Amino acid sequence: MDNLKTVRWKQRFDNLKKAFGQLEKGKSIIEPSDIEVQGIIQSFEFTFELSWKTMKDFLESQGVDCNYPREVLKMAFHYNVVTAGETWLEMLSKRNLLAHTYDEKLAQSAYDLITKEYFEVIKSLVIFFENKYDK
Numbered sequence: 722m723d724n725l726k727t728v729r730w731k732q733r734f735d736n737l738k739k740a741f742g743q744l745e746k747g748k749s750i751i752e753p754s755d756i757e758v759q760g761i762i763q764s765f766e767f768t769f770e771l772s773w774k775t776m777k778d779f780l781e782s783q784g785v786d787c788n789y790p791r792e793v794l795k796m797a798f799h800y801n802v803v804t805a806g807e808t809w810l811e812m813l814s815k816r817n818l819l820a821h822t823y824d825e826k827l828a829q830s831a832y833d834l835i836t837k838e839y840f841e842v843i844k845s846l847v848i849f850f851e852n853k854y855d856k
Contacts, residue, residue, distance in 0.1 A: 726778065726781050726782035727782045729778045729781075729782070730775060730778035730779040730781075730782050730850075731854060733771065733774055733775040733778050734775050734779075734850045734854065736771055737768070737771040737772060737775045737847065737850070738847060740764065740767050740768040740771050741768050741843060741844070741847050743764050743767075743768075744761070744764045744765060744768045744835075744840065744843070745840075747760060747761035747764050748761065748835075748836050748840055753832075755825075755828075758828055758829070758832045759823075759828065761832060761835060761836070762819055762828060762831050762832060762835065765816070765831075765835045765839065766816050766819060768843060769812055769813075769816045769839075769843070770816075772843055772846055773790045773793050773794060773797075773809075773813070775846075775850065776793050776794070776796075776797040776802055776803070776846070777793045779802065779850070779853070780793065780796055780797065780800065780802070783800070785800060790813055791810065791813060794806065794809045794810055794813060795810075797809070802846070802849060803842075803845070803846055803849070804845065805842045805845070808838065808839070808842050809842065812839055812842070815831060815834065815839075819831055
């Protein structure tokens with residue numbers, strides 16, 4: 722069973738790496754248009770979703786049960802999967818807000834947070850999983 726859980730988090734991580742690559746491409750656009758900003762925000766939402774689900778699968782492979790995003794983020798912080806626990810919880814709130822509204826000022830604020838802060842936090846998670854992948 723544990724082997725299946727290890728396979729599961731690695732499969733999920735493969736998808737996370739692809740999503741993160743797309744987010745990275747978006748972040749590299751020097752002066753994105755409004756439609757590109759929307760795409761970057763959507764890419765963040767998708768990458769965030771895969772991030773917490775990969776954390777969940779990884780934690781389960783380690784014998785830690787957790788189900789809901791907030792619970793997964795707290796357990797990931799507790800077990801040193803992530804270091805910026807408050808930022809992950811903030812990203813969860815921001816993702817939930819963005820998923821249900823569209824406002825230009827909110828979009829610009831979200832874009833700034835994604836490119837200036839959240840991107841690096843997600844990158845740290847990707848590096849964490851890359852270091853665990855072959856072990």
